Amino acid sequence: METEKYDVIIIGAGPSGLTSAIYCGRAGLSTLVLEKGFCGGQIYLSSLVENYPGVKSTDGATLIATMVSQAKSFGAQILENSPVTEVDLEGKTVKTEKADYSADSIIISTGNRWRKLGVPGESELVGRGVSYCATCDGPFFKGKEVAVIGGGDSAIEEAMYLTKFASRVYVIHRRDKLRAEKYVQEQAFANEKLEFLWDTQVKEIAGSGKVEKLSLENSKTNETTGLEVSGVFIYIGMLPNTEMFKGALETDERGYIKTNERMQASIKGVYAAGDVRSSPVKQITTATSDGTVAAVSAVQQSQGLL
Ligand code: NAP
Numbered sequence: 426m427e428t429e430k431y432d433v434i435i436i437g438a439g440p441s442g443l444t445s446a447i448y449c450g451r452a453g454l455s456t457l458v459l460e461k462g463f464c465g466g467q468i469y470l471s472s473l474v475e476n477y478p479g480v481k482s483t484d485g486a487t488l489i490a491t492m493v494s495q496a497k498s499f500g501a502q503i504l505e506n507s508p509v510t511e512v513d514l515e516g517k518t519v520k521t522e523k524a525d526y527s528a529d530s531i532i533i534s535t536g537n538r539w540r541k542l543g544v545p546g547e548s549e550l551v552g553r554g555v556s557y558c559a560t561c562d563g564p565f566f567k568g569k570e571v572a573v574i575g576g577g578d579s580a581i582e583e584a585m586y587l588t589k590f591a592s593r594v595y596v597i598h599r600r601d602k603l604r605a606e607k608y609v610q611e612q613a614f615a616n617e618k619l620e621f622l623w624d625t626q627v628k629e630i631a632g633s634g635k636v637e638k639l640s641l642e643n644s645k646t647n648e649t650t651g652l653e654v655s656g657v658f659i660y661i662g663m664l665p666n667t668e669m670f671k672g673a674l675e676t677d678e679r680g681y682i683k684t685n686e687r688m689q690a691s692i693k694g695v696y697a698a699g700d701v702r703s704s705p706v707k708q709i710t711t712a713t714s715d716g717t718v719a720a721v722s723a724v725q726q727s728q729g730l731l
Pocket of ligand 1: 476578579600661705
């Protein structure tokens with residue numbers, strides 16, 4: 426197979442990857458974006474985005490569609506459904522099933538994914554009441570009772586979204602305090618359709634062919650109870666999509682890629698940006714910021730300035 430040569434290859438087309446594509450394309454670098462599925466990353470599924478400056482209120486899909494057309498308008502080539510099968514970061518070569526590519530620099534923006542609860546019934550009942558996407562599946566639960574697991578921003582925001590459809594939404598959290606932002610908490614506590622089950626762990630998701638019941642345990646009293654629900658939405662945090670780079674780059678203890686302030690990873694010419702990077706805050710704004718810095722670094726590297 427012939428190797429196609431680019432100035433920069435960006436792996437992953439979420440907000441950070443697409444921002445890098447906009448900057449690299451606009452700076453005149455030949456830019457290839459390889460996306461394993463479709464463009465957008467996590468934010469694509471977000472029903473409401475109201476903290477992206479300059480855009481008062483939108484949804485993830487609309488925001489991403491604009492970023493994609495912006496990147497294309499500056500000449501970036503974006504290939505969807507093109508999972509990377511092999512990567513040599515030192516040699517700057519990347520393979521997909523369809524072609525081999527090489528570049529002077531590689532920007533990794535593969536993001537992260539939902540963590541699984543790991544209890545019996547979870548994997549068996551995915552798509553049959555177990556969901557990781559309220560935006561996709563919420564409308565199936567009109568007038569029904571559902572549970573959301575977790576106490577972070579995702580869990581609470583998505584629980585509030587689900588109250589548009591469900592008659593009752595139980596928020597099941599393992600501690601007695603939420604991790605979500607205070608403003609989000611205040612909105613949630615004022616929502617009469619939300620009911621909080623504190624200090625509670627899900628032990629099993631049960632049902633024949635579809636979710637019917639959760640087995641719960643109170644972590645303070647060890648008391649076990651059952652909760653009848655038709656759906657369970659799991660929002661217990663994220664894991665980095667770094668498997669294909671395993672061992673090749675320095676990462677933090679959670680597996681997120683370490684970079685310097687120029688987004689340079691531990692191999693020269695390799696940059697990491699967005700949610701895959703070791704960083705304390707993971708927002709669309711921080712992803713686009715990372716994507717900007719990584720792209721400017723790649724441009725300066727191409728000019729011999731870095
Ligand atoms: P997160 O902040 O890491 O919260 C994960 C939640 O799940 C925590 O409440 C945690 O409990 C709980 N949890 C973790 N493992 C668990 C387990 N095995 N069993 C039961 N519960 C478990 O994750 P996130 O909510 O997905 O948010 C990720 C990042 O994105 C955060 O920085 C967040 O601020 C950001 N975010 C921002 C927005 C926004 O600004 N609009 C929206 C969504 C997310 P503990 O609290 O006990 O650890």
